[in-house]
Amino acid sequence: xxxxxxxxxxxxxxxxxxxxxxxxxxxxxxxxxxxxxxxxxxxxxxxxxxxxxxxxxxxxxxxxxxxxxxxxxxxxxxxxxxxxxxxxxxxxxxxxxxxxxxxxxxxxxxxxxxxxxxxxxxxxxxxxxxxxxxxxxxxxxxxxxx
Ligand SMILES: [Zn+2]
Numbered sequence: 001x002x003x004x005x006x007x008x009x010x011x012x013x014x015x016x017x018x019x020x021x022x023x024x025x026x027x028x029x030x031x032x033x034x035x036x037x038x039x040x041x042x043x044x045x046x047x048x049x050x051x052x053x054x055x056x057x058x059x060x061x062x063x064x065x066x067x068x069x070x071x072x073x074x075x076x077x078x079x080x081x082x083x084x085x086x087x088x089x090x091x092x093x094x095x096x097x098x099x100x101x102x103x104x105x106x107x108x109x110x111x112x113x114x115x116x117x118x119x120x121x122x123x124x125x126x127x128x129x130x131x132x133x134x135x136x137x138x139x140x141x142x143x144x145x146x
Contacts, residue, residue: 009057010057010058010110010113010114011110011114013047013057014057014106014110015093016042016043016093019041019042019045019046019047019057020038020039020042022042022047022048023038023041023042023047023048024048026038026041026048027051027052027065028065028068031068033068034068034069035068035069035070035071035072036065036067036068036069036070036071036072040071040072040073041054041065041072043072043073043089044056044072044073044075044076044089045057045058045059045076045083045085045089046063046072046076049062050064052064052065052066053065054072056076056080056083056085057085058083058084058085058106058109058110059080059082059083059084059085061076061079061080061083063075063076063079073089073090076089084105084106084109085106087102087105087106088100088102088103088106
């Protein structure tokens with residue numbers, strides 16, 4: 001399964017509609033009164049990753065759901081108290097304000113995640129370049145005698 005934090009894809013799931021769209025079908029959506037609905041899961045920051053599994057796009061917490069009565073918000077808080085999305089999760093998107101400190105923190109986290117992805121890509125390329133250069137340089141390097 002894709003690791004959202006590693007791929008830096010969280011920005012595209014910042015808003016509810018994008019997260020909700022990952023739930024084409026959901027195991028509890030036809031159960032009357034189910035609290036663990038695709039709407040509530042998407043509101044709580046999750047995208048669907050498997051038939052009965054979700055992942056938070058902000059903290060990468062994966063959860064498997066087996067009880068339609070589960071409260072996605074509460075489960076998210078219980079399993080990932082440090083999630084950067086929690087402070088704004090209960091505020092409707094229409095009420096988010098650009099100067100809101102909690103929103104600024106989420107955006108900063110998402111930006112950092114995107115930068116981490118870029119840095120990992122460069123690090124991988126540097127490692128490959130270093131290994132190629134190292135094999136050519138070995139004959140010229142001082143031997144490590146002990
Ligand atoms: Zn989270």
